[in-house]
Amino acid sequence: MRAVLLIDFGSTYTKLTAVDVEAEILLGTAAAYTTVETDIGDGLTEARRLLEAQTGPVDYEACYACSSAAGGLRMVTSGLVPELTGEAAKLASLGAGAKVAGVYAFQLTEDDIEDIRAMRPDIFLLVGGTDGGNTECILHNAAMLAKLPPDFPVIVAGNRTAARQCQRLLEGFEVHICPNVMPKFGVLNIEPTQSKIREIFLRRIIQAKGLSRAAELLSDIMMPTPSAVLLAMELLAKGCEGESGIGELLAVDVGGATTDVYSIADGMPQQINTVYKGLPEPYAKRTVEGDIGMRYSAQGIVDAAGLPRLSALSGLSEERLIALTAEIRAHPDMVPEEGGELEQLDFALASCAIEEAVRRHAGTITETYTMMGQTFIQEGKNLTNVGQVVVTGGSLIHTRRTGEIAAHAMYDPAAPASLRPKAAEIRVDRRYILSAMGLLSAHYPQTALRIMKKELAYHGYSE
Amino acid sequence: MEQREKKVIVIGVIGADVHAVGNKILYHAFTEAGFEVVNLGVMVSQEEYIAAAIESDADAIVVSSLYGQGELDCRGLREKCDEAGLKGIPLLVGGNIVIGKQRFEDVEPRFKAMGFDRAFPPGTTPETTIEALRELLHMDGGDA
Numbered sequence: 001m002r003a004v005l006l007i008d009f010g011s012t013y014t015k016l017t018a019v020d021v022e023a024e025i026l027l028g029t030a031a032a033y034t035t036v037e038t039d040i041g042d043g044l045t046e047a048r049r050l051l052e053a054q055t056g057p058v059d060y061e062a063c064y065a066c067s068s069a070a071g072g073l074r075m076v077t078s079g080l081v082p083e084l085t086g087e088a089a090k091l092a093s094l095g096a097g098a099k100v101a102g103v104y105a106f107q108l109t110e111d112d113i114e115d116i117r118a119m120r121p122d123i124f125l126l127v128g129g130t131d132g133g134n135t136e137c138i139l140h141n142a143a144m145l146a147k148l149p150p151d152f153p154v155i156v157a158g159n160r161t162a163a164r165q166c167q168r169l170l171e172g173f174e175v176h177i178c179p180n181v182m183p184k185f186g187v188l189n190i191e192p193t194q195s196k197i198r199e200i201f202l203r204r205i206i207q208a209k210g211l212s213r214a215a216e217l218l219s220d221i222m223m224p225t226p227s228a229v230l231l232a233m234e235l236l237a238k239g240c241e242g243e244s245g246i247g248e249l250l251a252v253d254v255g256g257a258t259t260d261v262y263s264i265a266d267g268m269p270q271q272i273n274t275v276y277k278g279l280p281e282p283y284a285k286r287t288v289e290g291d292i293g294m295r296y297s298a299q300g301i302v303d304a305a306g307l308p309r310l311s312a313l314s315g316l317s318e319e320r321l322i323a324l325t326a327e328i329r330a331h332p333d334m335v336p337e338e339g340g341e342l343e344q345l346d347f348a349l350a351s352c353a354i355e356e357a358v359r360r361h362a363g364t365i366t367e368t369y370t371m372m373g374q375t376f377i378q379e380g381k382n383l384t385n386v387g388q389v390v391v392t393g394g395s396l397i398h399t400r401r402t403g404e405i406a407a408h409a410m411y412d413p414a415a416p417a418s419l420r421p422k423a424a425e426i427r428v429d430r431r432y433i434l435s436a437m438g439l440l441s442a443h444y445p446q447t448a449l450r451i452m453k454k455e456l457a458y459h460g461y462s463e
Numbered sequence: 464m465e466q467r468e469k470k471v472i473v474i475g476v477i478g479a480d481v482h483a484v485g486n487k488i489l490y491h492a493f494t495e496a497g498f499e500v501v502n503l504g505v506m507v508s509q510e511e512y513i514a515a516a517i518e519s520d521a522d523a524i525v526v527s528s529l530y531g532q533g534e535l536d537c538r539g540l541r542e543k544c545d546e547a548g549l550k551g552i553p554l555l556v557g558g559n560i561v562i563g564k565q566r567f568e569d570v571e572p573r574f575k576a577m578g579f580d581r582a583f584p585p586g587t588t589p590e591t592t593i594e595a596l597r598e599l600l601h602m603d604g605g606d607a
Contacts, residue, residue, distance in 0.1 A: 132467040133519035185501040370479040371530040
C-alpha cells in the first residue's frame with residue numbers, strides 16, 4: 001500500500017481523504033471542525049483521529065492540502081469597461097479559486113477606495129485597457145489605490161504600456177506585473193495572472209491565515225479549494241495520458257452560503273447562422289453565486305425563484321415558506337428530518353439554487369430577424385451539448401431525490417434562450433472528494449481520474 | 464510611457480446586418496495600410512463600438528452598413544460617444560447607408576448632421592477611406 005493524505009481546510013470543516021495510490025481506492029474520509037482561531041492543527045488532529053478509526057494506523061508517504069479557511073482567498077478587481085476588462089478580471093480571479101469581494105469598472109472614486117479599505121482584500125487585481133489602448137483609467141486607479149496603506153499585494157495585468165508607471169505609483173506596495181488579461185479586443189489571456197495569484201496565495205496568504213503551522217506537515221502544494229475542484233473537473237473532462245476523460249461537463253456545488261458552478265466545455269456557437277457577442281469565455285470556467293445558498297443565502301433563492309414557484313415545488317404554503325426560511329437562516333446548522341417540512345423546503349431550495357446558478361453561468365441565445373433572414377446572437381457559453389453533470393453539496397447528497405434536483409440544471413423548453421445541457425448523465429459526488437482529487441491530480445493524475453470515475457456515482461440520465 | 468506606433472481604428476457592420484465580406488476586405492485593407500484594426504465583425508451595436516474604442520483608446524470608428532437601415536442604426540452614436548468620454552473621436556460611415564436610390568448629395572448632410580465626420584456612397588474603395596482617415600488623424604503621408 002502507498003497511502004496519500006489529502007486535506008481540505010474548509011471554512012467550517014477540515015475534511016480528510018485518504019487514498020491508496022497503488023490500489024487506486026479511497027481508504028476513508030473524515031471531517032472535523034476547522035480551528036483557525038486557535039491552532040488549525042487542533043482540527044486537523046481531531047479529523048485524523050476520526051480517519052484513523054476507519055482506516056487503522058496508516059503511514060502516509062505524502063500529504064497535500066487546499067484551503068478556503070478564514071474567508072478563503074479574498075480578491076478585489078478593477079477594470080475599465082465592465083463587459084470587457086472588468087469581466088476579464090473577474091473571470092481570472094474566480095478561475096484562480098478566489099472569493100471576489102468587489103468588482104470595479106472605470107475610474108475608482110474616493111468612496112470606492114474607502115469600501116476597498118473595509119473589504120481588506122488579500123490580493124488586488126488591477127487591469128484595464130488593451131495593450132497600446134487606454135492608459136488613463138488604470139493609471140488613475142493605481143494612483144487612487146496608492147492612498148491606501150500598502151498591506152496587500154497588487155497584481156497589475158492591464159495595458160502593458162502603463163504597467164511600470166502603475167508600479168511606480170504604487171510605491172510601497174508589493175506589486176506584480178503580469179501580461180494583460182485582455183491584450184487585444186476580445187482576446188482573453190488570464191492564465192499568467194492565475195498562476196501569479198496561486199503563487200501569492202502560497203507565499204503570503206497561508207501565513208496570514210494561520211495555516212503555516214499546518215503547512216509544515218505538508219509535502220507540497222497548497223491551493224485555494226475552488227482551484228483544486230476546477231483542476232479535478234478539468235481532469236475528469238479531458239482525461240490524461242493512459243486514461244480517457246468523460247467529456248465536456250458541468251459541475252454544481254450547492255453550499256450553505258454560495259453555489260459554485262464549473263463548466264469544462266468549449267461552448268462556442270454550433271450553427272453557422274449564430275453570431276457570438278461579448279468576451280469569449282474560458283474553456284474551464286467557474287462562477288460563484290454569493291446570493292444563492294441553502295442556509296445563509298436562502299433568501300437569495302427565494303428572491304430569484306419567487307415564493308409561488310418554491311411553494312409549487314415544496315408543497316408548502318407561502319406562509320410556511322417565509323417562516324421556515326427565516327428559521328434556517330437563523331440556525332444554519334438545521335438538518336432536515338425524513339418526511340419533514342424542512343426536507344420539502346430543502347428539495348425546493350436546492351432545485352431552484354441549481355436552476356438559478358446554472359442559468360447565470362450558461363450563455364444565452366436570442367433570435368433576431370435580419371434582411372438576410374433568421375439569425376441568432378449568442379452571448380456566453382453554449383452548454384447544450386454537454387453530456388455530463390456532476391453535482392455535490394449536502395442538500396444533494398443527503399436525499400433520495402438527487403436526480404430530480406439535479407435535473408434543474410438542464411435545458412428548459414420553456415426558457416429556450418438559456419443554453420443549458422439538453423441531455424446529460426448525472427453523477428453525484430457522495431463523499432466530497434472533488435477537491436481532494438484535484439490535489440491528487442498534481443502528482444497522480446491517472447489515479448485521481450480512475451478514483452473519480454469509480455466514486456462519482458452514476459445517478460441516471462436526464463433530458 | 465512608450466508611444467504607440469500605429470493608429471487604432473475600430474470597425475464593424477452596424478445593426479442587424481450580417482454582410483461579412485466587405486468587413487473582411489476593409490479589415491485587410493486597413494491593416495495593410497498600417498492601422499491597428501479592432502474588427503468587431505457583423506451585427507455590431509453602438510455600445511460595442513464604444514466599449515471597444517474605450518478599451519483600445521481608438522483614434523477613429525469606421526461604421527459599415529450594407530442593408531439600408533444605416534440611418535436608423537447610426538442615430539445617436541455621436542451623442543453616446545460624447546457621453547462615454549470619447550469626445551471628438553472621428554466617426555466615419557460607408558456602404559449602402561440609406562434605403563433605395565437616393566442622391567448622395569442629399570444623404571451626406573444627414574449623416575454629417577448626426578455627427579459623422581465622413582460619409583461614403585456605395586462603391587467607395589478602401590483607398591478613399593484610408594485617405595480620409597489619414598487626413599482626419601493628421602497623419603503625414605506614407606505609413607499610418
